[in-house]
Amino acid sequence: MSKTPQNATTRISTFVLLIIFLTLALSLTALILATTFFGQDNKIIAGYLLLIGFIGVALSTYVLFQIRKRVLRLRIELPPIVTTIECRKCGFKIVREFQRGDYIFKKGELCQKCNENMLITAIYREVKEKEKTAP
Amino acid sequence: MAIVSALQNQLIQLQLFEEYSWIFNLLFYVIFVVFIFYGQRIQMYVMLREVEGSLYKLKYIKDEGRKIAIETIKEIGKPQTDPTGRVDRFLEYFTIAPQSLDPAGVVWKLEHILDVRDVRFKDEVKLMAPAADETQAYNLENTLEAAMALNYIYKIIRHFYLLGKKTLSLYIIMQIQMILPLIMREAEAYASALKAFAYGQPIGDGAGALVAAKLMYGYETRKMPKDCVVATVPIEGRTAFVIKAEGPGGNVGKIGDAVKAIIDENEGKIAAIIMIDAAMKLEGEEVGEVAEGVGAAIGGPGVDQFKIEESILKYRIPINAVIVREDIGDAVSPMRKEIFDSADKAIDRIKQVILERTKEGDKVIIAGVGNSIGIGQ
Numbered sequence: 001m002s003k004t005p006q007n008a009t010t011r012i013s014t015f016v017l018l019i020i021f022l023t024l025a026l027s028l029t030a031l032i033l034a035t036t037f038f039g040q041d042n043k044i045i046a047g048y049l050l051l052i053g054f055i056g057v058a059l060s061t062y063v064l065f066q067i068r069k070r071v072l073r074l075r076i077e078l079p080p081i082v083t084t085i086e087c088r089k090c091g092f093k094i095v096r097e098f099q100r101g102d103y104i105f106k107k108g109e110l111c112q113k114c115n116e117n118m119l120i121t122a123i124y125r126e127v128k129e130k131e132k133t134a135p
Numbered sequence: 136m137a138i139v140s141a142l143q144n145q146l147i148q149l150q151l152f153e154e155y156s157w158i159f160n161l162l163f164y165v166i167f168v169v170f171i172f173y174g175q176r177i178q179m180y181v182m183l184r185e186v187e188g189s190l191y192k193l194k195y196i197k198d199e200g201r202k203i204a205i206e207t208i209k210e211i212g213k214p215q216t217d218p219t220g221r222v223d224r225f226l227e228y229f230t231i232a233p234q235s236l237d238p239a240g241v242v243w244k245l246e247h248i249l250d251v252r253d254v255r256f257k258d259e260v261k262l263m264a265p266a267a268d269e270t271q272a273y274n275l276e277n278t279l280e281a282a283m284a285l286n287y288i289y290k291i292i293r294h295f296y297l298l299g300k301k302t303l304s305l306y307i308i309m310q311i312q313m314i315l316p317l318i319m320r321e322a323e324a325y326a327s328a329l330k331a332f333a334y335g336q337p338i339g340d341g342a343g344a345l346v347a348a349k350l351m352y353g354y355e356t357r358k359m360p361k362d363c364v365v366a367t368v369p370i371e372g373r374t375a376f377v378i379k380a381e382g383p384g385g386n387v388g389k390i391g392d393a394v395k396a397i398i399d400e401n402e403g404k405i406a407a408i409i410m411i412d413a414a415m416k417l418e419g420e421e422v423g424e425v426a427e428g429v430g431a432a433i434g435g436p437g438v439d440q441f442k443i444e445e446s447i448l449k450y451r452i453p454i455n456a457v458i459v460r461e462d463i464g465d466a467v468s469p470m471r472k473e474i475f476d477s478a479d480k481a482i483d484r485i486k487q488v489i490l491e492r493t494k495e496g497d498k499v500i501i502a503g504v505g506n507s508i509g510i511g512q
């Protein structure tokens with residue numbers, strides 16, 4: 001999974017990253033310059049530099065977050081899938097991570113308490129969903 | 136526009152810029168003219184870039200799917216030779232739907248072609264993974280089918296992207312850009328389906344099969360044509376024939392054939408048929424919501440629905456449907472807790488239908504429709 005993303009997607013983002021950081025640096029210098037001009041009582045130039053600086057910072061951070069979001073979304077994330085194993089006789093329950101070969105109603109492991117065959121009764125994933133309600 | 140000209144007025148007022156004000160004026164008009172003549176073109180490039188971004192993502196998903204498929208085949212199937220070439224050839228496999236210019240009998244033609252396809256896929260999987268047992272072979276077949284779907288989606292989007300770039304036609308680019316969010320959702324769903332199939336995890340589509348499995352657990356089952364099992368279960372004083380696709384391999388079975396066989400065995404003396412299936416939910420509806428209606432609740436290419444409708448028509452058997460709502464993403468990805476929990480709600484609903492619509496001693500058919508991957512009986 002670590003090898004494939006080394007394609008064009010990441011290569012483009014490094015180039016874009018360079019430009020973003022350059023813009024960020026330039027806008028920060030503009031902001032610093034603005035403060036010095038303020039000191040020299042040159043209000044108009046200082047105002048313009050301030051404007052340019054703020055726009056630059058806002059723009060570059062926005063693009064930066066956009067790229068981060070894209071990289072995050074690119075990963076196919078797998079929520080944990082749990083298997084519940086139950087003893088039908090004494091009600092003893094084990095909840096563990098899914099393993100290949102598990103299926104619902106599979107008779108498997110012996111019960112730790114009464115040595116009876118246990119049964120897989122549930123396999124599911126739990127999703128925490130952001131609540132979005134509509135009227 | 137008002138803001139821009141206000142800003143421009145301010146600029147003119149400034150002492151510092153007075154002698155250069157014409158430059159700003161000119162710049163302003165140039166930008167104005169550029170946007171008038173090239174606005175659409177700029178918009179087109181923005182759209183094209185958006186499609187390009189999604190295409191990169193699709194390519195990544197598709198390559199990942201192919202990789203998982205190959206790794207799973209190597210792990211489970213233990214082939215002597217490298218299966219990569221065979222998998223790549225499989226991903227390009229296509230099926231031609233029968234001609235429906237004269238629609239009479241088209242269902243049987245479609246069924247035949249799907250059967251041929253099925254046999255062909257199973258043979259191909261057997262060659263790729265000789266060491267896989269029956270369950271694993273079914274799961275591998277499903278995995279490969281998901282990889283095939285991803286490959287197809289990628290190729291279609293790439294086709295429209297390149298075509299749009301070549302022709303620079305706004306309408307070609309626009310139509311693909313407009314449906315892109317839906318296509319991406321579908322592709323992501325297939326990607327998670329692929330992983331579920333590779334591991335043999337139950338998926339949301341198996342809600343119907345899960346309900347049937349819960350009803351028939353502990354009772355004797357017998358095999359039915361094709362890839363289905365049936366159990367005779369006493370429910371509320373009625374005799375229920377509970378049908379599901381045979382698990383735990385990934386498989387939907389031919390529920391239509393099984394229902395027909397049961398009806399014929401009982402010479403049409405069936406008081407009611409109840410079908411349980413997962414159904415598309417609308418946005419805003421709750422996942423795992425159980426709803427009830429009438430009709431043959433079964434998806435797929437329509438062959439099974441047709442068969443069931445034909446056989447119930449002969450004996451005028453009433454047909455009821457209980458559905459579990461979920462969206463496309465939930466249907467093909469590992470089963471969510473909400474859907475798992477809704478199985479018990481669906482069983483309650485089925486019992487209620489049986490009590491209300493049939494008399495004691497009647498025979499009913501309960502068919503749990505859906506992929507039985509990861510669900511035994």
Ligand SMILES: [Zn+2]
Pocket residue numbers: 087088089090091092111112113114115116
């Ligand atoms: Zn026990």
